[in-house]
Amino acid sequence: MDETTTTLDGYEISTDAARLDRARVHHWLSTDAYWALGRSRDKQDRAIDGSLNFGAYDTASGELVAYARVVTDHATFAWLCDVYVDRPARGEGLGTALVEAVRDHLAPLGIKRIVLATHDAHGVYEKTGFQPLDVPEHWMALRFR
Template sequence: MDETTTAPDAYEISTDAARLDRARIHHWLSTDAYWAIGRSRDKQDRAIDGSLNFGAYETSTGELVAYARAVTDHATFAWLCDVYVDRGARGKGLGTALARAVRDHFASTGVHRIMLATHDAHEVYRKIGFTSLDVPEHWMALQFQ
């Protein structure tokens, strides 16, 4: 079921994937997001298709101004990623609002852990309850080149 929630200053957040401006998301991430520079449009579209997507929209125009997605099994675990706020909409609390919408969406679903990785936005996520790992050496990653 698609959800719509209120966000700061006349913005709304929706999980309706049909509203997403895929070209804009690809442009943002592939040209301005350190973790996704150079990501192909095909890869971005596949990521969108395999995820629960959250868009933040100006209520007056319907324009997409921020985006986040969660990779999830909808039962036990979610990975929050690709959080991006358009440069012209930054400083209005939209990043925090998106992260809060993801948290609130999963709060009643049985998902007991939402993970994320960030180089520079720790305070955005701490505001809504994210903490550093208690035992980071328990976690591992397998990365392909």
């Protein structure tokens, strides 16, 4: 899939995985994201390599300030995960803009649904069109511990 770039006030969002600061992404997720605490660098690198990645960059400094990852077949299904905004960049709407960029990137592919799981950011995702599952009891998970 071709890389795409979206520019918004003070930030640029890109799907170019080569631009990602992998060490920074790993640090954020493994130390500050409840769903990924303790994740190894190797596991994070494999996740990046197997996913569609979105980085948000400060246009003045070029620094990575937010990240999102999508697991998808680019045709029928997508799972949005590992959405993280660096603490100093929070509160400016960047999380919403990042999720909008993901949505807008995937929409032309004809994907039927994008799913995600969150404990505490329902409002961010609702702003971009996400809703609770209509029939959550239809969904199942196979967990490995």
